[in-house]
Amino acid sequence: MTASPARPRRARAIGLAAVLAAAVLLPRLPAQAQPAQPSPPAVPVTTAAVIRQDVPVLLRNIGTVQAFQAALIRARVDGTLERVFFNEGQEVKKGDPLALIDPRPYAAALAQAQAKKAYDEVQLANAKRDLARYQSLVRNDFASRQQVDNQTAQVGQISATLQGDEAAIAAARLNLEYCHITAPFDGRVGLRLVDPGNMVRATDTTGLVSLTQIHPIAVTFTLPQADLPRIQTAMKTGPLPVLAFAPDDSTELGTGELLTADNAIDQATGTIRLKAVFQNPDSRLWPGQFVNVRLQIGLRTAALTVPSIAVQRGASGLYVFVVKPDSTVAVQRVEIGQDDGRIAVVSRGLDADTHVVVGGMSRLQDGTRVAETRSPAS
Secondary structure, eight states: OOOOTHHHHHHHHHHHHHHHHHHHHGGGSOOOOOOOOOOOOOEEEEEEEOEEEEEEEEEEEEEEEEEEEEEEEOOSSOEEEEEEOOOTTOEEOTTOEEEEEOOHHHHHHHHHHHHHHHHHHHHHHHHHHHHHHHHHHHHTTSSOHHHHHHHHHHHHHHHHHHHHHHHHHHHHHHHHHHTEEEOSSSEEEOOOSSOTTOEEOTTOSSOSEEEEEEEEEEEEEEEEGGGHHHHHHHHTTSOOEEEEEOTTSSSEEEEEEEEEEEEEEETTTTEEEEEEEEOOTTOOOOTTOEEEEEEEEEEEEEEEEEEGGGOEEETTEEEEEEEOTTSBEEEEEOEEEEEOSSEEEEEESOOTTOEEEEEOGGGOOTTOBEEEEEOTTO
């Protein structure tokens, strides 16, 4: 007897219904419990406390070191440069001999002028004796009044000649002195520009050597004209300290005092030029050098401060990472009144004794859990 074709179809239908029932019932079964995800490890950071301290009020800009005095030593008479008495780079005192121009032609000119004066003095004495004779004779009518007048004029003429002789002697003596070139002030000589044996002239523009005074030395710098009233007010209280730093802004080169402000504001830039003087005992400041200048015009007392490295700059302004009691960090917006690269004065946004992150900030965001290590300076 042949099997009915409906039986296989019934079997397939029953299998399909079982699969569908399993698919429907399986999601209703309780899911197996998943293991809890571990919390991310705390980010190690270094922190520092917000503290109150006195902070100097500083105005900053780039300055240029200049010699306090500078001179190009030049010949003032023509002649052969016979000797130089200095070594290049030598420190000299005012009046020290620097060079000698052949003095013999000028010594001869001085002797000639003195001889001319001696001759004219003899002529004047003889003319005065003749005048006395004529005056005696005219009283007895043995000489005319014309002769007396002529002799009087002769005496006056020779007297005038003697005055010219004295002027010639003074000029000759001055030229002879110019052969001996001396230092006009204390300073340091530069590189020699002319060697002995060369002919030098008073019209030469190159000079013999340069002389610069570097003890003390000057630093000039500019500040915005808006700062001038504060500077003038501070100057009334006494000398204002000026600090000079190397281009790295951390190596201090010297401490000086503000000497003066210029007598006019530069209208093109709206700045005022100022000059400071430094004693420069160790010669760390050198003419032509660029330095970072800090002018102290006051003192902020009990100011809230943080290390400068704690202050970050974002799209919406300056901020710091503040450590909360639950060992997480929060982004705190701040306003900075002054930042000298080492200490930042906080005008708004922080309270004293708050701890801010100064190291390990690259992995932080608002709410990050941290493992805090206090900075030794805090």
